[in-house]
Amino acid sequence: MSDSKIKANERREQILFHLKRSNEPLKGSSLAEQMQVTRQVIVGDVSLLKASGEPIIATSQGYVYITDSTDHLPYKQSIVCRHEAEQTEEELNILVDHGVHVLDVIVEHPVYGDLKARLGVSNRRDVKKFIERVKSSEATFLLELTGGIHTHTIAASQQEALHDAVEELAKKGILLDS
Known part of the structure; x- marks a missing residue:
């Protein structure tokens, strides 16, 4: 695997790590700043993560990893x-x-x-x-x-x-x- 693919995979793993642990939506621009890439790179990464089955949604406040916190609401x-x-x-x-x-x-x-x-x-x-x-x-x-x-x-x-x-x-x- 090329060096850039390893970096992209590591970046996507980091995005998942941050999304899974956040109690609030994370803005693409904030993730981009953390990863030292453009927001557009983050948009692409999130799209690839979603396509691979990760339950990520884009909200008006940022990206959220869905654990469906409303399951407890009958x-x-x-x-x-x-x-x-x-x-x-x-x-x-x-x-x-x-x-x-x-x-x-x-x-x-x-x-x-x-x-x-x-x-x-x-x-x-x-x-x-x-x-x-x-x-x-x-x-x-x-x-x-x-x-x-x-x-x-x-x-x-x-x-x-x-x-x-x-x-x-x-x-x-x-x-x-x-």
């Missing part, structure tokens, strides 16, 4: 919401304030079909970080592709938490009526 459901982008923080705060974990957001794109993004927010700090990341990157929310309509997979340790959160979303006019 109650899950999907909800369909509709609101303006400016109401996203309110929507997410309602959910997390009831002890609900917001696992993802899904929109139905006319060309690509379902687009799903992992959110992984479970408290107000997570919500704040997510909103700040969207604003600082000048990105748009996925709901802007669909006139505000989107689906969330939510989970909680108690069925009552899901019920109460959904009820409050309905009262606020955020839950899409069936």
Whole structure:
């Protein structure tokens, strides 16, 4: 094996090492700085790791090695919401304030079909970080592709938490009526 392939393999092992031990998402730019390569090299490395079956996802906060920390949550459901982008923080705060974990957001794109993004927010700090990341990157929310309509997979340790959160979303006019 050539020297550059050994270095690339070692770098990918280091990326895995850091991701598996981190309690927070790791930014590609931070990994690049640690490994003394460009962010694009890290993007390629992570893509190769994902292709080899490693459960790594890219979130708005950085890369995460998935150990599915929501496995312990026995109650899950999907909800369909509709609101303006400016109401996203309110929507997410309602959910997390009831002890609900917001696992993802899904929109139905006319060309690509379902687009799903992992959110992984479970408290107000997570919500704040997510909103700040969207604003600082000048990105748009996925709901802007669909006139505000989107689906969330939510989970909680108690069925009552899901019920109460959904009820409050309905009262606020955020839950899409069936």
